[in-house]
Every structure is written in C-alpha cells, then in structure tokens.
Amino acid sequence: MLIALRELRRRPRRFAMATGALTLLTVLLLLLGGLLDGLYLGSTGAIRSQDADVFVYTREARSSFLRSRITPEVRDRVEHVDGVADSGGVGLTLLGARALGSAKIADVAVLGYERANSRVPSPPGPGEAWADQRLRADGVKVGRRIEVGPARTPLMVKGYVSDTSFLLQGALWVEPATWRALQRENRPDAAVADGVFQVLTVKALGGIEAKELADRIDTATAGATKSLTRSEAVLSLPGTRQQNSTFQGIIYVTFFVTALVIALFFALLTLERAGLYGVLKAVGASSRHLAAGLVTQAVAVAAIGSAAGAALTAALARGIPAEVPLQFTTGRSASVAVGIVAAAVLGAAVSFHRLLRIDPASAIGGAA
Amino acid sequence: MTTERTGRLAGTRLALREVRRGRARFGLLTGAVGLLAFLILFQQTILTSLVTQFVGAIRNQSAPVLVYGADARRNIEGSRVSDDTITTIRRVPGVARAEHIGEGTFTVTTHGTLHDAVLFGYEIGGLGAPTTLTSGRLPTRDGEAVASDLDRNDGFDIGDRIRVEPGGPEITVVGLARDLRFSVAPTLFLSYDTYSRARLAANPDATEVIPSLGAVTPEAGVSPGEIARRITDSIEGTEALDRGRAASESPGVSAVQQSLGIVLLLAYIVVTLVTGFFFMILTVQKAESLTLLRAVGAPGGYLVRALLAQVVTVVAGGVLVGVVLLTMTARAMQGGVAITVEPRRVLITAAVVLALSTLASITAARRVLRIEPVRATTGAGVEYS
Numbered sequence: 103m104l105i106a107l108r109e110l111r112r113r114p115r116r117f118a119m120a121t122g123a124l125t126l127l128t129v130l131l132l133l134l135g136g137l138l139d140g141l142y143l144g145s146t147g148a149i150r151s152q153d154a155d156v157f158v159y160t161r162e163a164r165s166s167f168l169r170s171r172i173t174p175e176v177r178d179r180v181e182h183v184d185g186v187a188d189s190g191g192v193g194l195t196l197l198g199a200r201a202l203g204s205a206k207i208a209d210v211a212v213l214g215y216e217r218a219n220s221r222v223p224s225p226p227g228p229g230e231a232w233a234d235q236r237l238r239a240d241g242v243k244v245g246r247r248i249e250v251g252p253a254r255t256p257l258m259v260k261g262y263v264s265d266t267s268f269l270l271q272g273a274l275w276v277e278p279a280t281w282r283a284l285q286r287e288n289r290p291d292a293a294v295a296d297g298v299f300q301v302l303t304v305k306a307l308g309g310i311e312a313k314e315l316a317d318r319i320d321t322a323t324a325g326a327t328k329s330l331t332r333s334e335a336v337l338s339l340p341g342t343r344q345q346n347s348t349f350q351g352i353i354y355v356t357f358f359v360t361a362l363v364i365a366l367f368f369a370l371l372t373l374e375r376a377g378l379y380g381v382l383k384a385v386g387a388s389s390r391h392l393a394a395g396l397v398t399q400a401v402a403v404a405a406i407g408s409a410a411g412a413a414l415t416a417a418l419a420r421g422i423p424a425e426v427p428l429q430f431t432t433g434r435s436a437s438v439a440v441g442i443v444a445a446a447v448l449g450a451a452v453s454f455h456r457l458l459r460i461d462p463a464s465a466i467g468g469a470a
Numbered sequence: 471m472t473t474e475r476t477g478r479l480a481g482t483r484l485a486l487r488e489v490r491r492g493r494a495r496f497g498l499l500t501g502a503v504g505l506l507a508f509l510i511l512f513q514q515t516i517l518t519s520l521v522t523q524f525v526g527a528i529r530n531q532s533a534p535v536l537v538y539g540a541d542a543r544r545n546i547e548g549s550r551v552s553d554d555t556i557t558t559i560r561r562v563p564g565v566a567r568a569e570h571i572g573e574g575t576f577t578v579t580t581h582g583t584l585h586d587a588v589l590f591g592y593e594i595g596g597l598g599a600p601t602t603l604t605s606g607r608l609p610t611r612d613g614e615a616v617a618s619d620l621d622r623n624d625g626f627d628i629g630d631r632i633r634v635e636p637g638g639p640e641i642t643v644v645g646l647a648r649d650l651r652f653s654v655a656p657t658l659f660l661s662y663d664t665y666s667r668a669r670l671a672a673n674p675d676a677t678e679v680i681p682s683l684g685a686v687t688p689e690a691g692v693s694p695g696e697i698a699r700r701i702t703d704s705i706e707g708t709e710a711l712d713r714g715r716a717a718s719e720s721p722g723v724s725a726v727q728q729s730l731g732i733v734l735l736l737a738y739i740v741v742t743l744v745t746g747f748f749f750m751i752l753t754v755q756k757a758e759s760l761t762l763l764r765a766v767g768a769p770g771g772y773l774v775r776a777l778l779a780q781v782v783t784v785v786a787g788g789v790l791v792g793v794v795l796l797t798m799t800a801r802a803m804q805g806g807v808a809i810t811v812e813p814r815r816v817l818i819t820a821a822v823v824l825a826l827s828t829l830a831s832i833t834a835a836r837r838v839l840r841i842e843p844v845r846a847t848t849g850a851g852v853e854y855s
Contacts (some may be wrong), residue, residue: 119743137729137733160636163577164584169577169672171675198548199541209721286677291669293676293677348516363740366744422732426728426729
C-alpha cells in the first residue's frame with residue numbers, strides 16, 4: 103500500500119487524466135443532485151413543514167391544492183372520524199408581490215393557515231405575515247410592508263421562516279381571514295366562502311397509521327374526499343414525482359459511467375505495469391497486497407477527484423443564473439463522494455483478474 | 471482497384487476482424503458509449519418534448535400578441551387582465567383587434583375516468599384559436615373543443631364527451647391539433663363562455679370570472695413586437711409579449727433549458743474521455759503487434775486508419791444501443807412526457823459523438839505513428855505517459 107501511495111506522489115501526471123475525468127463526473131453528479139434537491143425542496147417546503155399525518159383534498163381535485171375545496175360540512179365529518187386528533191385548514195393563493203420601495207415583483211404563495219407547525223409559528227394578526235427566507239432576495243424585510251397581487255393588498259412582514267416555499271415560490275403565511283380577503287380582492291374567481299379551506303391537515307391519534315386514517319376519512323365522507331399521507335401529498339405536487347425519477351435515473355447512469363472510467367484507467371495502468379507487478383510478485387509480494395495497492399490508488403484518485411469536483415462545482419455555481427433552482431445539501435454531497443469512491447473501488451476491482459494472472463517467473467523474461 | 475485502395479480496405483478489414491475477435495472488450499466500450507449516447511439523446515429529446523408540452527398551446531394559437539397582468543411575471547396561471555383593460559388595449563394606436571382569453575386547470579371526466587385538463591377559452595371565430603389542426607374542425611359553438619392530439623387515446627378523441635367536475639359543462643371534442651399541450655397536461659380549446667361556466671362550476675363561491683390574457687392582433691404594417699411594446703408602455707399593470715417570447719420566456723422553460731444544457735455539455739465531455747481512454751488502452755495492449763506490423767512495412771497511416779475504423783464501429787454501435795434504449799424508454803413513458811425518436815436529432819448526436827471520439831483517439835493515433843519499427847527486435851514500441 104505504501105508503494106502505491108508513493109507512486110501517486112512521485113508520478114502524479116500518470117494519474118492526472120483519471121483524476122480529471124473523476125473531477126468532471128463529480129461536477130456532473132453534484133449539479134444533477136443540486137438540481138434535484140433544489141427543485142424538490144423549493145417545491146415542497148410548504149407541505150413538508152406541516153405537522154400532519156394526513157392531507158385531505160376533495161376527490162375531484164385530484165390532489166391539486168388549488169382545485170380542492172373542503173366545506174365546513176365535510177370538515178365536520180372528517181373531524182368526527184375515529185383516530186383524528188386534530189385538524190387545521192390551509193388555503194393557498196399564488197400571486198405576485200412587491201416589497202415597499204422595490205420595483206421588483208416576487209412570486210409568492212400566500213397560505214392561510216390555522217395550526218402552527220415545526221417551522222411556522224401560530225398565525226399572525228390580521229394583515230401580518232411570516233415570510234419565507236427565500237423572499238429576502240426580493241427585498242422583503244421584517245417590519246416592512248409588502249403589496250400583494252394586482253390589488254396591492256398590504257401585508258406587514260412579522261418575521262422570517264425557512265424552507266416553506268411552494269412550487270419554487272416564497273411563502274407568506276397569514277391568518278385565514280387575511281387570506282380570504284386577499285383572495286376576494288385579487289382572485290375573485292378563486293374566492294372561497296367563510297369556513298372553506300382547500301386542504302385539511304389532520305393529526306392522527308397515537309398508534310394509528312397514516313394510511314389507515316386516510317382510508318377511514320375517505321370512507322366516512324362517502325368518497326367526497328381523497329386523503330393522502332404526508333409523503334403522498336409531497337409527491338402529488340405537479341412534476342415532483344417525474345423530476346425525481348428522471349434525475350435519479352440520470353444519476354445512476356452517471357455512477358455507472360464513473361465505475362467504467364476507473365475500470366478502463368486501471369486496466370491500462372495494470373497492463374503497463376505488468377512487468378513491475380511480475381517483479382514484485384517474484385520478490386514475494388502477494389496478489390492481495392498488490393490488489394490492495396490498486397484499491398488504495400483508486401480511493402485516493404476518487405477522493406482527490408471528488409474534492410476537486412466539489413470545489414469546481416462551488417465555483418461554477420456562482421456563475422449559474424439565480425433562476426436555476428440549485429441547492430446543495432450536505433447529505434447529497436456526502437452521498438456523491440461516497441458513491442464516487444465506491445464506483446472507483448468497483449472499477450479498480452475489474453483489474454484484479456489480470457493482476458492474479460501475472461506470472462512472477464515471466465518477470466525475468468519480459469512483459470507478463 | 472489501385473494498390474493504395476486495396477491497402478486501405480485491408481486495413482479496415484483487419485480492424486473489423488479485431489473487433490469481431492475482441493467482442494467482450496469492444497462490447498464493453500460500445501455499451502458505455504451507448505449509455506452515454508442514450509443519456510445525451512434522452513436529455514435532448516426530453517428537453518424538446520418538455521418545452522413543447524409546457525408551452526405548445528401558447529406557440530400554436532392564433533393571437534400574435536398576448537397581454538399578461540404585470541404581476542404574473544409571464545405566468546398564465548397567475549395572470550388576470552380585466553375586460554376593462556382589454557377595452558383600453560383596443561384604443562392603443564396600432565391595435566387592430568383585442569379580445570380575451572381565459573386559462574385554467576380543471577378536473578374532467580372522460581370515459582368514466584378523472585383527468586387533469588387545461589382549458590383555454592377564447593371568442594369563437596376570434597383570436598386564440600389553435601393553428602395546428604390535424605383532424606376535425608374548430609369549435610363553432612359553446613360546448614365544443616379542440617383537444618391536443620397526444621391525448622386522443624386517453625378519452626380526448628373526436629366525438630368524446632368530457633365533463634368538467636364537479637357539475638360543470640359537458641364538452642364534445644370536434645377537432646385535434648398537434649403540439650397543443652400546456653403544462654404537460656391534456657389541453658382543450660373552447661369558447662370563452664364554456665370556459666366561464668367551467669370556472670363557476672369549479673368554484674361556486676367565485677364572484678366573477680376574470681380573463682387570464684388579452685389577445686391582440688396588430689394593424690397591417692405594425693409588428694407584433696412593436697405593438698407589444700406600445701401596450702406595455704401605455705397601460706399600467708400589463709406586460710405584452712409577442713407569441714414567440716410568450717412561449718420561450720414562460721417560467722420554467724428557460725430554467726429547464728439551462729439546467730439540462732449544463733448536464734448535456736458534461737455528458738459530451740465524459741463520452742470523449744471514455745473513448746479516448748479505451749483506445750489508448752487498446753493501443754498499449756497491442757504494442758507488440760503494432761510494432762511488428764510496422765516492422766514488416768505497414769505504413770503509419772494504415773494503422774491509424776484501422777484505429778479510426780474501430781472508433782467509427784464503436785460509436786455507430788454505441789449510438790444504436792442508445793437509440794434502442796431511447797425507444798424502450800419512450801414506450802415506457804407513454805402517458806407522461808411523451809418522447810419521440812427523431813432521426814435528424816439521432817444523426818446530429820451521432821456526428822457530434824463521432825467527432826469527439828475521433829478527437830479523443832488522436833492521442834492513441836499519435837502513439838501509433840511514433841512506433842519505431844526497429845523496436846520489433848528489441849521490445850515494445852508503444853509507451854503510455
């Protein structure tokens with residue numbers, strides 16, 4: 103293993119091409135992962151932030167927030183279902199907003215809600231809003247007014263919340279009456295009557311599975327509702343499921359290509375050093391020892407390549423337009439690094455067979 | 471046949487014989503190139519399909535200029551342009567005609583199944599009608615619609631009856647049009663009155679139905695771009711765009727294009743590296759044989775041509791693998807984003823991949839040309855690094 107590391111130090115040029123290739127592959131994987139996470143996190147924050155086990159929509163809404171309308175009568179039936187601990191109504195309107203003094207229009211998702219959750223405190227007072235951190239870039243500041251929609255409905259920003267956006271639009275969390283007034287002024291064709299919400303968020307009593315509760319609710323409402331578990335509600339957002347599967351597919355293919363590049367590189371290296379390996383075997387080095395050296399080099403090249411790739415990605419990310427929804431998470435970066443190293447080890451392992459076949463005796467006579 | 475030509479053919483035959491005998495190694499590289507080719511073709515195809523299915527309805531309707539509410543930031547779903555504003559638009563110099571268009575996503579039932587569908591309501595006989603009719607006719611009265619032809623097998627074919635839920639109007643499909651989807655959903659173009667009834671049925675608490683867009687056609691001699699500028703400058707709270715810009719600058723389209731563009735670029739770089747690596751390995755592996763061939767009089771050009779013949783074979787095989795994978799994926803994705811295998815795109819991709827692979831094999835070719843025939847008597851003539 104020491105010989106392997108020493109070779110890396112003494113002849114870095116030999117490994118430069120493989121390291122360069124792995125750097126680029128790391129950039130590709132991090133960008134793909136960053137896009138996937140940016141799209142996913144930026145679209146689903148409002149749903150993920152809810153402290154609920156089940157989300158109840160009207161059946162005809164086909165899990166669309168905007169098309170759903172839960173009336174007080176339906177809500178009453180839901181709340182009487184065995185296993186329901188608590189429920190809260192949520193309503194949503196998508197509008198444009200301007201921070202006072204700013205000409206820039208921000209896309210906002212105004213959410214009228216009843217229950218606090220892990221990321222959003224209890225509803226603020228009338229005319230006030232909790233603003234998602236995403237809106238800071240659009241000039242939204244705590245203690246300052248923003249004007250929402252074509253009717254320029256004023257809202258006072260009471261504080262920030264984070265990771266609560268909806269379909270890449272920064273969220274403004276308001277109390278229900280403020281939301282209804284805003285709807286009537288800016289979206290009269292989407293206005294709802296008092297007591298009507300688009301979605302009910304339901305907390306289950308201890309010991310009840312979310313899926314079971316969802317089924318009980320739909321039965322109790324005689325099919326008027328379609329209830330989803332939390333993960334189903336997240337995936338029901340437009341495009342989320344398709345984005346996930348498409349990007350994951352591309353990511354897996356890229357990991358395979360990574361393994362292939364390393365396999366090809368170490369196949370070349372093994373070929374070229376066949377005589378050297380023959381000599382080492384002739385002086386007593388075991389095949390296992392040599393294989394360990396190969397793996398060590400693969401891991402080192404992968405580690406350097408992924409570190410360089412991460413640095414290059416960070417630099418590139420600065421030049422990518424803000425409208426591209428990139429978000430780099432620690433978990434994703436770590437999984438890419440681990441994946442690259444694992445793929446490199448697998449790729450290097452392809453050369454073990456050739457390594458085993460090297461005959462020490464032929465080291466005396468020529469190439470093995 | 472001249473001696474020179476015979477020699478060239480012999481070199482190519484030798485190269486292809488080597489490919490046949492080394493099926494495993496060439497198969498591995500062909501598979502790798504095939505996967506990368508699939509990645510490239512898939513992303514190109516999905517990008518084109520996504521964009522068309524996102525904004526096809528905008529591109530393929532008859533109004534040269536669309537007027538949005540400024541707050542909507544070019545997002546039709548968020549745009550509202552009142553009929554009073556449309557009356558004001560008519561008074562802008564250069565406007566020949568201005569009408570309203572309504573747009574919304576609804577739940578509909580067809581053949582007993584619920585679907586999402588986008589409805590575009592326009593004045594029958596006026597601006598906003600689909601322009602890519604492939605069969606049937608345009609609607610002539612309330613309750614009729616033209617549907618996107620991609621969805622004909624899902625209950626949106628001519629003669630199918632579709633009901634807006636809950637309790638909304640019934641619509642009969644009377645025509646089909648190409649590339650008419652919006653937001654990757656089945657799309658119906660129908661009368662504005664039918665659209666309004668659908669809106670009120672979907673939300674009984676609604677107090678009024680406000681149009682989503684203004685549709686404008688300029689007078690002769692005035693360009694759509696110019697009239698769009700005049701409308702935006704003279705009417706507060708509006709943003710007018712010509713049809714092309716309305717489609718290309720729709721939210722999400724440019725973000726998707728930029729994102730996939732970056733990924734595509736990297737995929738091309740990777741395919742270059744992989745091919746270059748492989749042929750370098752092969753050249754080192756064949757060192758003795760190549761040196762011997764040179765020693766018995768094979769010119770360097772002969773060996774390089776053999777190498778290039780193998781590059782072409784591997785790339786052609788790889789692209790074929792990529793096309794097969796793309797075709798299988800296209801079948802599996804029916805119902806979602808529809809993707810199609812386009813011969814022109816395949817040929818362009820194959821040409822680019824071949825050019826890059828040839829470039830990548832230059833390193834190997836240079837090594838081949840530097841072989842010293844005299845080394846046949848002393849040892850291998852090809853070295854790496």
